[in-house]
Every structure is written in structure tokens, then in C-alpha cells.
Amino acid sequence: MTIGTHDTGTGYEMKPPSYKADLTEVGRGKPMGELLRRYWHPVGLSRDAGDVPVRVQALGEDLVLFRDRQGRPGLLHARCCHRGTTLYYGKVEDSGIRCCYHGWLFDTQGHCLEQPCEPEGGSFKDKVRQPWYPVEERYGLIFAYMGPPDKKxxxxxxxxxxxxxxxxxxxxxxxxxxxxxxxxxxxxxxxxxxxxxxxxxxxxxxxxxxxxxxxxxxxxxxxxxxxxxxxxxxxxxxxxxxxxxxxxxxxxxxxxxxxxxxxxxxxxxxxxxxxxxxxxxxxxxxxxxxxxxxxxxxxxxxxxxxxxxxxxxxxxxxxxxxxxxxxxxxxxxxxxxxxxxxxxxxxxxxxxxxxxxxxxxxxxxxxxxxxxxxxxxxxxxxxxxxxxxxxxxx
Ligand code: FES
Ligand SMILES: [Fe+2]
Missing domain, CATH: 3.90.380 (Naphthalene 1,2-dioxygenase Alpha Subunit; Chain A, domain 1)
Incomplete structure (x- = not known):
């Protein structure tokens, strides 16, 4: 105890703490998130990309990585653009991945190829696109580019x-x-x-x-x-x-x-x-x-x-x-x-x-x-x- 003076430097005197959000936060639209999205990032090992979908998180986004039966790796948003279940439970096929819920089939660039519950196999399949990212394989890794397409x-x-x-x-x-x-x-x-x-x-x-x-x-x-x-x-x-x-x-x-x-x-x-x-x-x-x-x-x-x-x-x-x-x-x-x-x-x-x-x-x-x-x-x-x-x- 001090008599006649005040203690200094106690925790009670601290100002509310903060961090530099512009340097740390990685989401889309955040300064650092946009800077990071101007570069390629590894998102998995080459051998991870196969006929069993793999969950990937990158820069705050939930994705699935797979390789269609023609050997092309694909990285799609996990959330299906139909009604939102995850493609993690999807089935990999010759030309893409098929959602488990209503069977929409997406290729590695998110094109919707089939809508089996819709008349004639899907009348508006050309109007929907599953969000996707370009990937390349090198050094045993799958690299993804998640930024603006014209800046790749x-x-x-x-x-x-x-x-x-x-x-x-x-x-x-x-x-x-x-x-x-x-x-x-x-x-x-x-x-x-x-x-x-x-x-x-x-x-x-x-x-x-x-x-x-x-x-x-x-x-x-x-x-x-x-x-x-x-x-x-x-x-x-x-x-x-x-x-x-x-x-x-x-x-x-x-x-x-x-x-x-x-x-x-x-x-x-x-x-x-x-x-x-x-x-x-x-x-x-x-x-x-x-x-x-x-x-x-x-x-x-x-x-x-x-x-x-x-x-x-x-x-x-x-x-x-x-x-x-x-x-x-x-x-x-x-x-x-x-x-x-x-x-x-x-x-x-x-x-x-x-x-x-x-x-x-x-x-x-x-x-x-x-x-x-x-x-x-x-x-x-x-x-x-x-x-x-x-x-x-x-
Ligand atoms: S939620 Fe994916 S096909 Fe319906
Ligand atoms: Fe160290």
C-alpha cells in the first residue's frame, strides 16, 4: 500500500486495447484480405485433390477441393448455389462434383452441367454458377488465386x-x-x-x-x-x-x-x-x-x-x-x-x-x-x- 501517493501502471488504468485490423484481417473487402488476394496461395497438397472432396478454409472462405475423373483439380465454394448444403458431401464424377441434396452437377469452373430435378434436366443451368477459383499445381501443392480475375x-x-x-x-x-x-x-x-x-x-x-x-x-x-x-x-x-x-x-x-x-x-x-x-x-x-x-x-x-x-x-x-x-x-x-x-x-x-x-x-x-x-x-x-x-x- 502507498500512503499519500497514487500507484501507477496498474491494469485498471489501461485504455481499451486494439489491434491493427488493416494488417491482420483477411476477409474479402478488408485491406489485407484484398492484398493477399492478389497472390497465389497453396490450399492443399496435390495428392489431397482426389475423388473424395476435402474441406479447405482459405482467407476466411469455406471451400472444397477435389479432382474430377478427367484429372482436373477444382476448388469451389463449399456452399451449394442451389439451396446451400455443402459440397463436402458431394460425389466426384467424370466432369465435376454432384451435390448430394438435389444432384446439381458442377464442373471445376463452377458451371452447372445438370439439374436432375428440373424439367428437361435443368432449364436455367446456364444462369447459375457455383463460385470457383482458378488452381494450378506445382511443387506437389495446389495453388489457388482468389483475387480479381483481371489481376491474376x-x-x-x-x-x-x-x-x-x-x-x-x-x-x-x-x-x-x-x-x-x-x-x-x-x-x-x-x-x-x-x-x-x-x-x-x-x-x-x-x-x-x-x-x-x-x-x-x-x-x-x-x-x-x-x-x-x-x-x-x-x-x-x-x-x-x-x-x-x-x-x-x-x-x-x-x-x-x-x-x-x-x-x-x-x-x-x-x-x-x-x-x-x-x-x-x-x-x-x-x-x-x-x-x-x-x-x-x-x-x-x-x-x-x-x-x-x-x-x-x-x-x-x-x-x-x-x-x-x-x-x-x-x-x-x-x-x-x-x-x-x-x-x-x-x-x-x-x-x-x-x-x-x-x-x-x-x-x-x-x-x-x-x-x-x-x-x-x-x-x-x-x-x-x-x-x-x-x-x-x-
Ligand atoms: S442444395 Fe445443392 S443441389 Fe440442392
Ligand atoms: Fe522461432
Whole structure:
């Protein structure tokens, strides 16, 4: 108790907290939702698209993914345009998916081909269209474009997934490797994207706090340079090594949701071997798709962190407290972190840079320009990343 003075800084004095909706909310018509809709996003593994419809959530929309019997993948709104049941219970046929309720048949572009309860098999089938999105397959993933049709860019190629070293091939993974927890991570996608530009958390969260979760080389405090590039933010961390050498590690946060992070666990000094795409499912959940060069099938899955020798889902609640990782730290920020309550320091420069560069893209779009990194050139060369782990002379 204080006598004669007032206590300060108590919770009671807080102003109502808030978050930056323009940077976080992913729905159609929201600033970030529209920015995200100007890019292709992975929505499933190629092998998910088959004759059993799969539920997909993306950018706040409920969808179904399937592949007709002619081999064409399709991504349709789940809610049938007749009377609204879900196509998740539909049946995949030669030329599309048939709704379970009254049998309307839709092709992969939402054209209604049959209305079996209507006279003559459907007199107005040409007048209805099941909402659909264009999809393309690459790197073992199904990518969807959910934005304005006249702004559809080409699906980018990436050199690190095009140029193989001996014996390598590309494999994809949908288990949110790098998210530190289960496949679906219940918080806003930006909390994870900002984490890519936050190398200072590595020696704390993944080093001293829970014991080294990565290689010992990653456990020392780096000297970091951040730079805004024409495609996102580059983070260059330098850690001195014996013999006058330095461990030089570059990670990149690429628009709109790519984490280009070299493996922090394997002491391998080379260009980045995998890319992670965050897919915002809705405002308060995301998942991560990864595609990478591997020598043995399943290598990406083997990159998954263990904590105290256990996988995340095998840990007790007490172990989650004792050995927290990215999942605990980011979900711990809340469903959408309260930006009004933050206090930034020098070490948060990268996070601020990410927010500023996103805001620049929102401004560019508001001014009628295309956001960074979209290309309409089908012959554009594959994008080469700087990211990697390297040993260099000082
Ligand atoms: S609700 Fe789909 S066909 Fe009637
Ligand atoms: Fe981390």
C-alpha cells in the first residue's frame, strides 16, 4: 500500500486495447484480405485433390477441393448455389462434383452441367454458377488465386525448388513444419510472419529459455542487419566462429506470406532448401505449407522440432511451460495480438520493417498499382533467394 501517493501502471488504468485490423484481417473487402488476394496461395497438397472432396478454409472462405475423373483439380465454394448444403458431401464424377441434396452437377469452373430435378434436366443451368477459383499445381501443392480475375498474376517459380543438387527432388508437406505445434495454429497469420524477421528470439526462446532447440551455433546472440528488398525483408545474422570465420545466416520474409528460412537444426552450409507459405485460414488461424529439396521422401517431416525429446502433441501441459517454442510464444500473443499494448525496442526493427513494407503495399494498391512481387510475365525467370546458412571469412 502507498500512503499519500497514487500507484501507477496498474491494469485498471489501461485504455481499451486494439489491434491493427488493416494488417491482420483477411476477409474479402478488408485491406489485407484484398492484398493477399492478389497472390497465389497453396490450399492443399496435390495428392489431397482426389475423388473424395476435402474441406479447405482459405482467407476466411469455406471451400472444397477435389479432382474430377478427367484429372482436373477444382476448388469451389463449399456452399451449394442451389439451396446451400455443402459440397463436402458431394460425389466426384467424370466432369465435376454432384451435390448430394438435389444432384446439381458442377464442373471445376463452377458451371452447372445438370439439374436432375428440373424439367428437361435443368432449364436455367446456364444462369447459375457455383463460385470457383482458378488452381494450378506445382511443387506437389495446389495453388489457388482468389483475387480479381483481371489481376491474376503468373504463379511464381523459385530457383531453390527448380535447381536440384545431386539426388534431390522436391517434396511438399502440410503439417505446419516451422510453426512449432500442430497443423492448424490458432492465431493471426501476421504473428508468424513477423517472427521470420525476429532473429533475436532464437537465442532466447530456442536457446537459453528451453535449452538449445536448434544447433549450438544458433544459441549465441547474433549481430543482425535488416533490409527492405523489392520482395520483402531480408534478415542477415552474423555470429563469430573460431578461426576468424563468421556464421552468416540469411532469412527472408517474402510477400505476401512466404517464410524463406534455412534449416536451423542441420549444420549444413548452403542456400535455403525449403520455402514455407503461411495460409491464413481465417483471421485467427493459419497453417503452413512447405515445399523443399529432399534426398529421401519424408525428409521435410524429419525437420520437425522436438522439445525435451518429445513431439509437441506428446508433451504435458507442464512441459509446454518448461519447453515453450514458436507455437506457445505466438499463440500466447492472443488470437490477434493487441498492437496498442506493444513496446518496441531496437531488436524489433525487423518486425517494424515488415509492418511498414506491408503498409507500403496497401498504399500501392490504394493508388492503383500492383503490390510487390506479382508478375504477369509467363517467361519470368525463377526467383532466386539470398537465404541460406554460410560460413564466411570475417
Ligand atoms: S442444395 Fe445443392 S443441389 Fe440442392
Ligand atoms: Fe522461432
Amino acid at each position: 498474376p503468373v504463379l511464381p517459380r523459385y530457383d531453390c525448388l527448380e535447381t536440384m543438387d545431386g539426388g534431390e527432388f522436391v517434396e511438399a508437406d502440410d503439417s505446419s513444419i516451422g510453426g512449432g505445434g500442430p497443423a492448424i495454429i490458432p492465431c493471426n497469420w501476421l504473428q508468424h510472419f513477423e517472427n521470420v524477421a525476429d532473429p533475436y528470439h532464437v537465442p532466447v526462446l530456442h536457446g537459453s529459455f528451453s535449452g538449445p532447440q536448434f544447433t549450438n551455433m544458433m544459441a549465441s546472440m547474433p549481430e543482425v542487419r535488416f533490409e527492405t528488398t523489392d520482395r520483402g525483408v531480408a534478415i542477415r545474422s552474423v555470429r563469430p566462429q573460431d578461426g576468424g570465420k563468421v556464421f552468416y545466416r540469411v532469412t527472408e520474409a517474402i510477400f505476401p506470406t512466404l517464410r524463406v528460412v534455412p534449416n536451423p537444426r542441420v549444420a549444413q552450409f548452403a542456400r535455403v532448401e525449403s520455402i514455407g507459405w503461411m495460409l491464413p485460414l481465417h483471421d485467427t488461424a493459419f497453417r503452413i505449407y512447405v515445399a523443399g529439396r529432399v534426398k529421401t521422401s519424408g525428409d521435410i517431416g524429419r525437420m520437425r522440432s522436438k522439445f525435451n525429446g518429445k513431439f509437441w502433441w506428446d508433451m504435458t501441459e507442464r512441459e509446454h511451460q518448461q519447453f515453450p517454442g514458436d507455437y506457445e510464444a505466438q499463440v500466447g500473443q492472443g488470437p490477434i495480438t493487441l498492437h496498442s499494448e506493444e513496446h518496441f525496442g531496437q531488436s524489433d526493427r525487423g518486425v517494424l520493417m515488415v509492418r511498414r513494407t506491408i503498409r507500403n503495399q496497401l498504399d500501392a494498391m490504394a493508388a492503383g498499382r500492383d503490390p510487390a512481387g506479382v508478375s504477369f510475365d509467363p517467361d519470368a525467370p525463377p526467383i532466386v533467394f539470398e537465404a541460406g546458412n554460410y560460413i564466411r571469412d570475417v
